[in-house]
Amino acid sequence: GPDDDEGSNPSQPEESREAMTTFYEVGEHSVRQEFRRESATEEESGERRYADVVASQLRVEVTRSTREMVEFEVIGVDVSFANALRRIMLAEVPTMAIERVYIEENTGVMHDEVLAHRLGLVPIKADPKDFEELHDPDDATDVNTIVFGMEVHAPPNEYRETGGLLEDELQMRAPGGARHTTIVNSDRLKWMPQGDQESFLDYAVTPVHDDILLTKLRPNQSIALEAHGCKGTGKDHAKFSPVATASYRMLPVMHFLQPVTHDRATALKARCPMDVFDIEDLTAVAARPKNCTVCRECVRVIDDGR
Numbered sequence: 001g002p003d004d005d006e007g008s009n010p011s012q013p014e015e016s017r018e019a020m021t022t023f024y025e026v027g028e029h030s031v032r033q034e035f036r037r038e039s040a041t042e043e044e045s046g047e048r049r050y051a052d053v054v055a056s057q058l059r060v061e062v063t064r065s066t067r068e069m070v071e072f073e074v075i076g077v078d079v080s081f082a083n084a085l086r087r088i089m090l091a092e093v094p095t096m097a098i099e100r101v102y103i104e105e106n107t108g109v110m111h112d113e114v115l116a117h118r119l120g121l122v123p124i125k126a127d128p129k130d131f132e133e134l135h136d137p138d139d140a141t142d143v144n145t146i147v148f149g150m151e152v153h154a155p156p157n158e159y160r161e162t163g164g165l166l167e168d169e170l171q172m173r174a175p176g177g178a179r180h181t182t183i184v185n186s187d188r189l190k191w192m193p194q195g196d197q198e199s200f201l202d203y204a205v206t207p208v209h210d211d212i213l214l215t216k217l218r219p220n221q222s223i224a225l226e227a228h229g230c231k232g233t234g235k236d237h238a239k240f241s242p243v244a245t246a247s248y249r250m251l252p253v254m255h256f257l258q259p260v261t262h263d264r265a266t267a268l269k270a271r272c273p274m275d276v277f278d279i280e281d282l283t284a285v286a287a288r289p290k291n292c293t294v295c296r297e298c299v300r301v302i303d304d305g306r
Contacts, residue, residue: 054081063290073251082248089246091234096126096146096205098229098239100137105224110215118215119227120239122186123208126229130201134230142195146205146229149192154182154217180219186212189227252294254286271297 057076064071074082101116108115126146134144155175172179187210193201217223234241254276260268265284269277273295278287286292 074248079248079250086246086248089243090241093242094128094231094233095240095242096124096128096131096229096231097237098122098124098148098227099134099232100228101225102228103223103225105222107221108215108217108223109221115215115223115225119189119225120237122189122212122214124205124229125203125208126205127203128231131231133232137228140228140230142193142197144230145194146197147192147194148189148227148229149225150184150188150190150227151222151224152182152184152188152217153222154219155180157219182217182221184214184217184223186210186214188214192226252289252292254289254292256284260284268298271300273297 054077058081059075060072061075062070062072074085098120101112101119103112103116106112106115110118124146131146132144134140174180175182186207189207191205197205215223232240261283265277265279265282268284269275269279274288274291274293276286276288276291277284277298279285
């Protein structure tokens, strides 16, 4: 009738219209999507949600960790999960990086835009959890912005070239000489604490490396600037990516169709360029499968074609 709600279905009772929920059945080599009513239970379906399956199977083992690199094994999940971790590390983990550069003076050969771009790519040693996101440059405060200053003046030319003698050449390339080049590295960036940053930060904000080349200056050239850094992620700009690169590869699994023994085992071990194989009880074994690069040298003919 005209008083019925628009779009209603009188023929279907209200209590029978149940919301549908998406579930995933995780197989050995695939994930199948399935729609079920919310009233259905896991006991009734005999299936588990994808997150539960991953949580019960996932295992992470760190095999190598240094200041510059971390290598770990992800066990119990398929390759799509490893690729998701890789993409998250590249684009979703926040860091601090220089976003805006205010140049007061630049008489060097490098253009302002190029210098600002190089400054933005300098990794900054600052914990992003200590800062908030900056959405508008006009709202910059000590809780969302870090400030660096840099002022470099190359020594003026105090000597004149008098001849081609070695002593004259060395003098020309010494500070104050006509051919002296001043190297400007990232250690020239000096942190300028703003507001209460010195009180709520228990560390000094600095570049991760102090020997990153920014530019070069000839005698009597100068650079004076102020750089502002903020919080961001790699999906906004590559300078915010916390890793230089992130990659993964499948772990090789090696099975011998028949035992390789004696001289053939020795030949197999010598043939492998990655030192994957060892000899135990005169029989070849894959002792270091992670070293394998699938070069296939091990499956080539060893001696008499067998």
